Amino acid sequence: MASLSKADVDEQVASLLREKGHRYSNTRRMLVRVLLTAEKPLTNNQIVESHDSLAQSSVYRNLNVLEEVGAVTRIVTNNEFSRYELADGLTEHHHHIICTSCGDITDFSLPLTLEKSLNQSLRTAASKVRFTIDQHRFDGLGTCVACQ
């Protein structure tokens, strides 16, 4: 789901962090690399296990920091584990098909015209109830091959 090079992503993330007084530490670089390489959103544990120099508490803490500055998006489905992916702007805008049984997630995209209509409808509805919209999500919920 990468649309920018590793270098571009690094630069963007570094700038997002610096704007809020954070540093782009080695741990954070590692998280970004893992998420950039992954072809689907990962749980904290999946990330921790991908490198043996990552402490669980640091991964949680840093994913939160990265989420705060807008570099990472957290996906919550059921009440098991959260999953994390690089935020819109660092990857191509996309949507998810989620297995409600095992939590596995696959990415997909909508035609641009559909995406635009959706945005328009959403913004109209939001203004009526005086919400400010930051992002949207469109998820298909179902069962993956392994679980059915």
Add this chain to the structure above:
Amino acid sequence: MASLSKADVDEQVASLLREKGHRYSNTRRMLVRVLLTAEKPLTNNQIVESHDSLAQSSVYRNLNVLEEVGAVTRIVTNNEFSRYELADGLTEHHHHIICTSCGDITDFSLPLTLEKSLNQSLRTAASKVRFTIDQHRFDGLGTCVACQ
């Protein structure tokens, strides 16, 4: 968000429960009544506090049962509280605008044509990765008036 009468909903829920060997107990009737009356998805605590004869553990347990039989949908946003609403089929299909700050949720609907296009795109994508789709969700994420 009601599209059926209380009596119709009761009948549907009773049948959904019976199909799986569950009873439509007083507690469950009460939950359905509260959700049917509510104009937005409610947290467990909001439901518990709405009647003083509802035990917290029973509400959690029964919302799970109602979710299993397809009468109630659980909405998870951040990692605070889950919220619950009557499932599609018992209410009109709709979507949510969610405040990422306080968790408050407002309902809205999409034009039918858009809804159909969405479904079609989703199903096409799902079949490629061999997922079976049960439902979809389209949520706007942002900030409500109170929180901005």
Add this chain to the structure above:
DNA sequence: CGCAATAATGATAATCATTCTCATTTTTGA
């Protein structure tokens, strides 16, 4: 009717993903 058998209840204990704490280490900028 009684009367098992099965399900539901509710108070409380247990679970477990996530967050917090804090002493130590690293980085920054003057």
Add this chain to the structure above:
DNA sequence: TCAAAAATGAGAATGATTATCATTATTGCG
């Protein structure tokens, strides 16, 4: 080179949700 500020990591704490289990309600059958 040196404080000040930030990050780290191991372990403790938190808190929404789930599990336990003795008690109570409901069902269906003879």
